Amino acid sequence: MNVLKLRDTHEFIPGAMKRTFLVENSPYFKIISFNLDAGVTFPVHSHDLDGEVSIQVIDGEGAFLGEGDTEIFAQQGDILISQIREPHGVRAKTQMRILVVIAPPI
Amino acid sequence: MNVLKLRDTHEFIPGAMKRTFLVENSPYFKIISFNLDAGVTFPVHSHDLDGEVSIQVIDGEGAFLGEGDTEIFAQQGDILISQIREPHGVRAKTQMRILVVIAPPI
Numbered sequence: 001m002n003v004l005k006l007r008d009t010h011e012f013i014p015g016a017m018k019r020t021f022l023v024e025n026s027p028y029f030k031i032i033s034f035n036l037d038a039g040v041t042f043p044v045h046s047h048d049l050d051g052e053v054s055i056q057v058i059d060g061e062g063a064f065l066g067e068g069d070t071e072i073f074a075q076q077g078d079i080l081i082s083q084i085r086e087p088h089g090v091r092a093k094t095q096m097r098i099l100v101v102i103a104p105p106i
Numbered sequence: 107m108n109v110l111k112l113r114d115t116h117e118f119i120p121g122a123m124k125r126t127f128l129v130e131n132s133p134y135f136k137i138i139s140f141n142l143d144a145g146v147t148f149p150v151h152s153h154d155l156d157g158e159v160s161i162q163v164i165d166g167e168g169a170f171l172g173e174g175d176t177e178i179f180a181q182q183g184d185i186l187i188s189q190i191r192e193p194h195g196v197r198a199k200t201q202m203r204i205l206v207v208i209a210p211p212i
Contacts, residue, residue, distance in 0.1 A: 059113035
């Protein structure tokens with residue numbers, strides 16, 4: 001039993017994305033915090049693996065990105081659920097914090 | 107690709123716990139929103155199964171509960187990581203929203 005604190009990973013890097021692994025060694029899921037500075041894009045990507053990912057907006061707003069030109073407005077409290085093999089990404093309009101859960105971990 | 111909105115599950119039931127399944131049919135994880143009215147306890151429980159659970163405080167404050175008298179202050183942005191077979195629970199001091207991810211789903 002372990003308690004993680006999102007407020008311990010509040011840093012932003014100007015013009016870039018700050019990544020912090022919160023749960024890294026579990027056989028069941030990986031949990032990662034990403035802080036995107038305003039204007040930063042987490043590029044659309046996918047992996048040819050079975051599994052699912054959730055991307056929760058903790059703070060800020062922007063868009064979830066998908067295949068082609070897919071773009072879905074995203075704000076605090078929105079959670080994207082995507083297969084790992086489906087293209088997915090995020091673009092930050094404001095500074096944006098997202099929490100990503102990947103199961104199984106890859 | 108599907109977007110869930112935590113603000114769509116903001117209801118509280120006086121003196122009780124309101125549960126909403128956000129991701130229910132994935133083979134990889136289950137995601138559930140629980141809204142606990144002030145003073146409500148999500149009793150300590152465990153299952154004799156392999157897997158891990160994360161319990162994220164979305165709003166409000168209270169305590170994460172564990173084996174015996176274990177009690178850890180919990181507020182917005184805190185995430186309890188526990189094995190499914192470890193005893194875990196939550197007690198709400200104020201109205202409290204938690205987001206639970208269980209992998210694999212049980």
